[in-house]
Amino acid sequence: MAFKFNEVLGCVFMVFGWGVMSMIPFFDSMVLVDYSIWLSSNLSVNLTVLLDQVSGLFMAAIFLISGSVLIYCSWYMGDEVYFSRFIYLVVFFVLSMMSLIMIPNLISLLLGWDGLGITSFLLVVYYQNNKSLGAGMVTVLTNRVGDAILLCVIGVFCSEGGWMLFQFFPSVGYFWTPFLLVMAAITKSAQVPYSAWLPAAMAAPTPVSALVHSSTLVTAGVYLLIRSYPMLCESDFSLGVLKCLSLFTLVMAGSVALVEVDLKKIVALSTLSQLSMMLFAVSICLPKVAFFHLITHAMFKSLLFLSAGVVIHSGLKWQDIRLLGKNWARLPVSMSCVTVASLSLCGMPFLSGFYSKDLIIEMSLQGGDSLMIYFMLIVGTLFTSWYSIRLGFNLFLSVNKSVSPVIYESESSSVKFAYGSLLLSSVVMGFLLVGLFSDLDLTAMVGSVEKFIVMSLVVVALSIVEVSAKWNGEGNFFSGGYGYLASMWHFKPLLVQFSPMLGLKLAGVVTVSMEKGWLEKVGPQGVYKAVQVLGVTNQKSQSYHFLKTVLGFLFGLFLFIFLVIYL
Structure with missing residues (x-):
C-alpha cells in the first residue's frame, strides 16, 4: 500500500513533536541564538531565536496536532481537486507559527503574525463560494486591526531602542503600551468586541478548524501576552481591562453555545470560552497556568474537531445537531473521542482539562476579587459543562431526523491513527505537564466548600439540561431570548453588518450628491x-x-x- 506525501509528512511531524516533548525536561535555561544577517558601521540586522520550555512545548504541540491533521486529511479531503494546494497551505501555516513562537524580536515576529493572517484567509476561502468569501473577509479585516495596533507598538519600541518582548520595560511616558498589546492580542484571540470572526471562520474545512481555529492561530494572542508578561504586569489598568473582557467573553460565548445548532460553531464557541479562561489566568498574574491550559486545550479541542468532522462527513455534510443522532452505533471510535474530549473540556477529574482548568478556578479564588468576578467565572464554567453535555446528548442519544440517507461506513484506519496521539494527550498531558514544570507545582489553598462547588458543576449542568429539554418541548424555554443569544448578544450584527452598513450608506450619499449630482451637472451631463x-x-x-x-x-x-x- 503506497503512502501519500501528506501521510508521510504527518508521521514525520508527529515523531518530531514527541521527540521535542521528550527533551523538554532538559530545557533548564533559556537559550538565545542571535544571528547577524547584515552588519555595517551604522546598521545591524539580526535574527534572534529563543529556545526555552515554553517555546519548545508549544512547538511540540503544534507538530503533534499538524501531523494528526495531515494524516486525517487523506480520508476527509482525499477527493478534493486542490488537495495539494491545501497541504502546502498547512505547511506554510506551520512555518508561520514556528516563526511566531521562536522569535522574540517584535519586528521579526510580525512576519509570523502576518503569515498566520494570510494563511488563515486562504484556508477559510478554500471552498471558493460566497459564504467562504464573506467569512474570509470578516476574518482578515478583523485581524488587520490587531496588525495595525502591533505596528503602533513596534513604533513605541523603536523609540525605546529595542524590540525584545521579554527585555522591554517602557518608560513612564509609554504607560499605555501594555494596553495596546492587550488590544492586539484580543483581536487574534477573538475576544469581545472582536468575537464574531471566529464562528464565521468555520466556513473553512474541518481539518483547518482543528488546526488553525481551535489550537494554534487563536492562541497566538495569548502567547503574545505570555511572552510580554514582564511588561504587562506593570500596568494594573491593562490587567483590569483584560480581566473584564475575558470574563464577558466567557459568559457570552457559553450562553450563545447553548442555543447554537451548528456542530462546528458550537465547538468554535467552546474554543472562544476557553481562550477567555487563558486570558483570565494572565489577568490574575498566572501566565504559566495560562500556558498550561493553552497546551492541554489544544490537544483535546483538536481531537474534538476531528471527531466532529467524522460525524459531519459520514452524515453527508449535515452540521445541524438536531439532524444527527445515534452515532454511537456506527462511529464508535469517533464517539469515544468525542466523549473524552468533551469530558476534558468540562474539567472532569484526572483528564487533561481538569489539571489546568480547575487550577485556574482554584487559584482565582485566592485573588480577593469582587463577588461579581467569581460569579461570572463560575457561571461561564457552568455554561461550558452545559453545552458540552447538550452536544453529547444530541450526538449520542437523539433520534436521527435527517431526511437524506446516512452513509454507514467503517471508520478509516488513517482516521483512527490520527486520533491516537491526540487521544493519549487529552488523557495524560495534564498529569505529565504538572510534573514537568516546577512553576506549575502550585498548592491551591481553598476550602472544601469551594472544591465541592467546582466539582459539582457537571452534575448541575446535567440537571439543567434535563429541565431545559422538557421546557423546550413545551416551547417556553428561551422563546424570547433565542434571537438575542443566536446573534452573539448582537455583537455579530454590530461588527459584521453595522460597520459595513455605515460605509455603504456613506458611499450612497457620495454617489447621489457627487457622482450623480453636481459632478454630473458640471461634467458629462452638463x-x-x-x-x-x-x-x-x-x-x-x-x-x-x-x-x-x-x-x-x-x-x-x-x-x-x-x-x-x-x-
Whole structure:
C-alpha cells in the first residue's frame, strides 16, 4: 500500500513533536541564538531565536496536532481537486507559527503574525463560494486591526531602542503600551468586541478548524501576552481591562453555545470560552497556568474537531445537531473521542482539562476579587459543562431526523491513527505537564466548600439540561431570548453588518450628491446639455430663419460701419 506525501509528512511531524516533548525536561535555561544577517558601521540586522520550555512545548504541540491533521486529511479531503494546494497551505501555516513562537524580536515576529493572517484567509476561502468569501473577509479585516495596533507598538519600541518582548520595560511616558498589546492580542484571540470572526471562520474545512481555529492561530494572542508578561504586569489598568473582557467573553460565548445548532460553531464557541479562561489566568498574574491550559486545550479541542468532522462527513455534510443522532452505533471510535474530549473540556477529574482548568478556578479564588468576578467565572464554567453535555446528548442519544440517507461506513484506519496521539494527550498531558514544570507545582489553598462547588458543576449542568429539554418541548424555554443569544448578544450584527452598513450608506450619499449630482451637472451631463442646446439653436437658425439671420447680420454690419465712419 503506497503512502501519500501528506501521510508521510504527518508521521514525520508527529515523531518530531514527541521527540521535542521528550527533551523538554532538559530545557533548564533559556537559550538565545542571535544571528547577524547584515552588519555595517551604522546598521545591524539580526535574527534572534529563543529556545526555552515554553517555546519548545508549544512547538511540540503544534507538530503533534499538524501531523494528526495531515494524516486525517487523506480520508476527509482525499477527493478534493486542490488537495495539494491545501497541504502546502498547512505547511506554510506551520512555518508561520514556528516563526511566531521562536522569535522574540517584535519586528521579526510580525512576519509570523502576518503569515498566520494570510494563511488563515486562504484556508477559510478554500471552498471558493460566497459564504467562504464573506467569512474570509470578516476574518482578515478583523485581524488587520490587531496588525495595525502591533505596528503602533513596534513604533513605541523603536523609540525605546529595542524590540525584545521579554527585555522591554517602557518608560513612564509609554504607560499605555501594555494596553495596546492587550488590544492586539484580543483581536487574534477573538475576544469581545472582536468575537464574531471566529464562528464565521468555520466556513473553512474541518481539518483547518482543528488546526488553525481551535489550537494554534487563536492562541497566538495569548502567547503574545505570555511572552510580554514582564511588561504587562506593570500596568494594573491593562490587567483590569483584560480581566473584564475575558470574563464577558466567557459568559457570552457559553450562553450563545447553548442555543447554537451548528456542530462546528458550537465547538468554535467552546474554543472562544476557553481562550477567555487563558486570558483570565494572565489577568490574575498566572501566565504559566495560562500556558498550561493553552497546551492541554489544544490537544483535546483538536481531537474534538476531528471527531466532529467524522460525524459531519459520514452524515453527508449535515452540521445541524438536531439532524444527527445515534452515532454511537456506527462511529464508535469517533464517539469515544468525542466523549473524552468533551469530558476534558468540562474539567472532569484526572483528564487533561481538569489539571489546568480547575487550577485556574482554584487559584482565582485566592485573588480577593469582587463577588461579581467569581460569579461570572463560575457561571461561564457552568455554561461550558452545559453545552458540552447538550452536544453529547444530541450526538449520542437523539433520534436521527435527517431526511437524506446516512452513509454507514467503517471508520478509516488513517482516521483512527490520527486520533491516537491526540487521544493519549487529552488523557495524560495534564498529569505529565504538572510534573514537568516546577512553576506549575502550585498548592491551591481553598476550602472544601469551594472544591465541592467546582466539582459539582457537571452534575448541575446535567440537571439543567434535563429541565431545559422538557421546557423546550413545551416551547417556553428561551422563546424570547433565542434571537438575542443566536446573534452573539448582537455583537455579530454590530461588527459584521453595522460597520459595513455605515460605509455603504456613506458611499450612497457620495454617489447621489457627487457622482450623480453636481459632478454630473458640471461634467458629462452638463456638457451634453450645453452642446445639445447649441446644436438645436444652430439647427433652427439654419433651417427656419436662415434668410432673416443673414439679412440681420448684413444690417448689423452696415450699421457698425456707418457709425465708425461718421462718428
